[in-house]
Amino acid sequence: MRKVIINDPTLRDGSHAIRHQLTAEQIALYCSAADKAGVPIVEVGHGNGAGASSLQLGESLLSDEVMLSIARNHLKTSKLGIHIIPGFATIERDLSKAIDLGVDVIRVASHCTEADITERHIGYARRRGKEVYGVLMMTHMASKEVLAEEALKMESYGAEGIMLMDSAGAYLPSDVSEKIGVLVNKLNIPVGFHAHNNLGLSIANSLAALEAGAIMLDGCARGFGAGAGNAPIEVLVAVLQKIGYDTGIDLYSILDAADLAEKKILKEIPSIQSTSVVSGLAGVFSGFSIHVNRVAQSYAVDPRDIFFELGRRQVVAGQEDIIIEVASELAAKRGV
Amino acid sequence: MKKLKVAILGSGNIGTDLLVKAQRSPYLECTMFIGRKLASPGMAKANSLGVRISDQSIEAITNNPDCCDLVFDATSAVDHLRHAPILEQLGKLVIDLTPAKVGQICVPAVNLTSCLQYTNVNMVTCGGQASTPLAFAIGKTQQNIDYIEVISSIASRSAGPATRANLDEYISTTESAIRNFSGCRRAKAILNLNPAQPCINMQTTVFAKVENPDLEKLNPVLQEVISTVQKYVPGYQLIVPPTIENGRIVLMVRVLGVGDYLPSYAGNLDIINCAAIAMAEEYAKNNN
Numbered sequence: 001m002r003k004v005i006i007n008d009p010t011l012r013d014g015s016h017a018i019r020h021q022l023t024a025e026q027i028a029l030y031c032s033a034a035d036k037a038g039v040p041i042v043e044v045g046h047g048n049g050a051g052a053s054s055l056q057l058g059e060s061l062l063s064d065e066v067m068l069s070i071a072r073n074h075l076k077t078s079k080l081g082i083h084i085i086p087g088f089a090t091i092e093r094d095l096s097k098a099i100d101l102g103v104d105v106i107r108v109a110s111h112c113t114e115a116d117i118t119e120r121h122i123g124y125a126r127r128r129g130k131e132v133y134g135v136l137m138m139t140h141m142a143s144k145e146v147l148a149e150e151a152l153k154m155e156s157y158g159a160e161g162i163m164l165m166d167s168a169g170a171y172l173p174s175d176v177s178e179k180i181g182v183l184v185n186k187l188n189i190p191v192g193f194h195a196h197n198n199l200g201l202s203i204a205n206s207l208a209a210l211e212a213g214a215i216m217l218d219g220c221a222r223g224f225g226a227g228a229g230n231a232p233i234e235v236l237v238a239v240l241q242k243i244g245y246d247t248g249i250d251l252y253s254i255l256d257a258a259d260l261a262e263k264k265i266l267k268e269i270p271s272i273q274s275t276s277v278v279s280g281l282a283g284v285f286s287g288f289s290i291h292v293n294r295v296a297q298s299y300a301v302d303p304r305d306i307f308f309e310l311g312r313r314q315v316v317a318g319q320e321d322i323i324i325e326v327a328s329e330l331a332a333k334r335g336v
Numbered sequence: 337m338k339k340l341k342v343a344i345l346g347s348g349n350i351g352t353d354l355l356v357k358a359q360r361s362p363y364l365e366c367t368m369f370i371g372r373k374l375a376s377p378g379m380a381k382a383n384s385l386g387v388r389i390s391d392q393s394i395e396a397i398t399n400n401p402d403c404c405d406l407v408f409d410a411t412s413a414v415d416h417l418r419h420a421p422i423l424e425q426l427g428k429l430v431i432d433l434t435p436a437k438v439g440q441i442c443v444p445a446v447n448l449t450s451c452l453q454y455t456n457v458n459m460v461t462c463g464g465q466a467s468t469p470l471a472f473a474i475g476k477t478q479q480n481i482d483y484i485e486v487i488s489s490i491a492s493r494s495a496g497p498a499t500r501a502n503l504d505e506y507i508s509t510t511e512s513a514i515r516n517f518s519g520c521r522r523a524k525a526i527l528n529l530n531p532a533q534p535c536i537n538m539q540t541t542v543f544a545k546v547e548n549p550d551l552e553k554l555n556p557v558l559q560e561v562i563s564t565v566q567k568y569v570p571g572y573q574l575i576v577p578p579t580i581e582n583g584r585i586v587l588m589v590r591v592l593g594v595g596d597y598l599p600s601y602a603g604n605l606d607i608i609n610c611a612a613i614a615m616a617e618e619y620a621k622n623n624n
Contacts, residue, residue: 054524055485055543055584087527090504113492113531116500298581314532319489321541325576325588
């Protein structure tokens with residue numbers, strides 16, 4: 001049976017959906033449930049990763065330190081992971097501290113064409129003896145050739161696997177097959193895929209990735225994540241079991257974990273809101289939804305117009321400030 | 337007036353753009369353009385301008401100590417840590433464009449003349465040059481500033497290898513400039529590289545959490561600071577005036593470059609280099 005490694009960023013990507021307000025109790029409960037289900041890696045933190053709590057993206061209720069310590073105490077067999085983006089998080093302030101707190105897996109991320117900014121962070125985490133992956137975000141914005149080049153850079157820095165993220169939920173299954181296929185061919189390390197559900201394709205795209213040779217997938221409880229959410233981990237595990245993949249995750253226990261998340265963490269179950277569809281079409285980072293909706297209201301402009309303008313400008317995750325600029329421009333044009 | 341002899345160490349985007357600006361200055365003369373490889377676009381540009389070039393790195397200066405009075409260091413933070421004591425021993429004035437933070441922090445709109453007493457000044461970072469004057473205006477007019485956050489987005493094409501390798505230093509150096517010149521309790525700096533084609537213009541946003549935001553007090557001081565910056569960075573413009581959004585002050589500037597070496601989108605090169613030239617000219621005027 002072919003093995004698939006599932007990474008669960010419920011307590012990281014899901015932070016976007018609740019404005020990074022995870023509580024200590026929620027982290028403890030979900031970590032215990034995921035641990036019991038045998039989830040290989042549980043990722044914890046601010047939606048944009050370690051050191052990203054900010055006015056730009058939203059401030060976390062709890063510090064990284066507190067979140068990671070609680071998670072560490074409630075994970076026995078699952079590994080504890082973090083997502084980290086250079087430009088937000090530094091080695092000295094964020095990464096070294098996280099490793100001191102007992103993090104096992106470090107996923108160092110950059111925008112899909114900017115892999116070289118990950119070199120120092122990847123190198124540092126490897127030297128500290130951690131399991132390290134490179135993550136390329138917003139990958140719909142680059143061709144398969146460019147993605148392969150960038151992934152090869154991360155491999156040369158010491159990454160032990162590469163995750164492609166469909167951060168805007170913009171992929172069709174054929175896009176996934178094409179891009180994952182090229183990476184599997186060119187790299188000597190495992191390849192994985194992180195789906196978003198803006199166009200209702202998170203599970204289909206995850207399967208397309210496996211068929212193209214990926215062996216790592218991300219899934220969140222009830223799809224809890226930015227915008228329209230991610231691939232629901234409980235559905236993913238069920239579908240993979242049906243096809244005959246080995247995830248090592250117990251079906252009943254992951255269903256229980258998803259029920260628990262719904263009851264204790266989610267404010268609402270992720271659904272494909274109109275703005276999420278537009279965000280997927282426009283190719284804008286899913287995490288922008290919550291900010292776009294707020295700013296659209298305060299400037300009295302249509303959030304869909306904001307999304308299409310952001311798409312036209314090719315903004316990337318981290319440029320949430322541009323939402324305000326675009327909204328104020330749209331409002332001025334309309335003479336408000 | 338005798339021109340101040342300057343050498344430029346580092347032949348990347350920053351160094352090459354700086355060269356074009358130095359050549360235009362009535363107070364400066366670039367006497368040596370120094371890198372590590374003769375076959376680079378920067379070297380070709382220097383050659384075409386008739387400037388003496390060298391591929392000997394810092395040795396170009398230690399072997400010809402009389403070649404210059406002032407050295408612009410446009411290499412990387414790690415390299416500057418090595419260069420600083422050597423240049424000090426040679427008695428050179430040093431303007432450091434890396435985020436090594438060895439010398440006195442210099443943001444011309446805020447502390448130009450007081451930097452003259454130092455022989456090594458640090459130009460912070462591109463985002464620091466764009467945001468510090470704004471944070472300074474906030475610091476002068478607002479009470480009880482808990483937190484200031486500055487986010488810069490720059491075109492991927494404008495960020496060379498040293499910039500990319502120095503993101504951590506970029507963050508810590510920018511943050512310390514913001515804290516120093518605004519008096520805020522906490523500061524955070526974020527840098528985004530955006531690969532969009534056509535390239536995006538450099539933009540910087542400042543968020544501030546203060547006790548009772550007073551925009552009426554802020555606006556005139558801000559206007560004054562912005563016009564001071566515009567004297568040495570002509571493409572510096574306020575695009576979102578101070579606004580209270582979601583309980584915090586937010587304002588945004590765009591920096592259009594003059595287009596000396598890279599096109600005008602690379603306001604990040606322009607602003608740090610314009611600031612460095614302003615400082616060098618101040619030394620030159622003071623010398624005469």
